[in-house]
Amino acid sequence: MRRNRLFHQNDTEEAQIDLTPMLDIVFIMLIFFIVSTSFVQESGVKVERPVASTGSKQNQTAQLVGISESGQIWLNHQRIDIRLLSSSLNQIKATQPRLAVIIEADKRSTTGELIKVIDVLRQAGIPYRVATQKSSVN
Template sequence: MRRSRLFQQQTTEEAQIDLTPMLDIVFIMLIFFIVSTSFVQESGVKVERPVASTATKQSQSAQVIGLSENGQIWLNHQRIDVRLLSASINQIKASQPRFAVIIEADKRATTGALISVIDILRQAGIPYRVATQKSQAN
């Protein structure tokens, strides 16, 4: 009878897998991917940038103003009227005194719309750059 009890105790124990090391690895991988992901700001409107042979890649983070081919202006993924752009830029400047602007203008956008955006930025004293694509043929 004693042997039957010992035999029963051994068979009722179940094998358990410890998941803690696997969860640790998954958590570390998650942190790695979050940290290594680059965050890219976009204007909120799809534009086809003009090509320039002297284009260079900029690493400075900045606010992006998008200018579509039909003259729509986008700031922080929201369409904005050109008359409200100055007030919005001044509001951003009040909270972030040292910021720059990248103008992402479609290559089919009118020069007049681009000049009006540039004029607003110059009046506010904000440095700006116009985004282009690097020419493929050199």
Template sequence: MRMRRHHYQQEEDTGIDLTPMLDVVFIMLIFFIVTSSFISESGVEVQRPKADTASTQDKGNIFIAVTADGQVWIDKKAVDVRSVRAHVERMRADQPDGAVVVQADRDARTGLVVQVMDQARQAGVRDVALAASTGEG
């Protein structure tokens, strides 16, 4: 007696292999994360004074805001003016080439703004800029 073997054809998997597409997506995600620059913000919106000679500064990694009511904001937290130096030193450890931009409200006390700029310079920052809006508009 002869036994017949029955070969059943297995149905081929007709699904789409998504592995290469997922690899490309993850590589693109890593590329964008590595190449993107993260902007540090002071954490509060101020009404900057207008200046006809205001120019754009390319590097400004540490933003310090001074409000009209005398609050100082760094990294989305209100801080005491005496602790500005310590905060700037800590942030400079991460970005040693970064500049400091002081975003003072147009109604802020000049003395407080000068204190903040002085604290930033005592932290070792030589490039301290004062933010202003352009005189147009």
């Protein structure tokens, strides 16, 4: 009789699921997604991009060079003189050999400033793209 009582007590206990391994996996996945996410960089100046119907989305991460409405040039959230742009980009290129640049020029900025920046990039041998907004009219 005593033996039946012991077995009977064990049968009434409910099995519990250990959630610790599942939580470990969830946290590891969370860390993976945070680390692997590419964050949007900004040039440091608010620009209104011109509209282009042939624009396409670029997934490559790149340095952003901004040209404000007044013709100021920005790199890494700092205003920079056009004469220093080449040396600054070459320093970045030393640490990032596959450096590419996206030029964010305000649509009200002068073409002359854009051409100066493009000229510096060509002389440094750095590939570049000009950022635009996709046209809403197709």
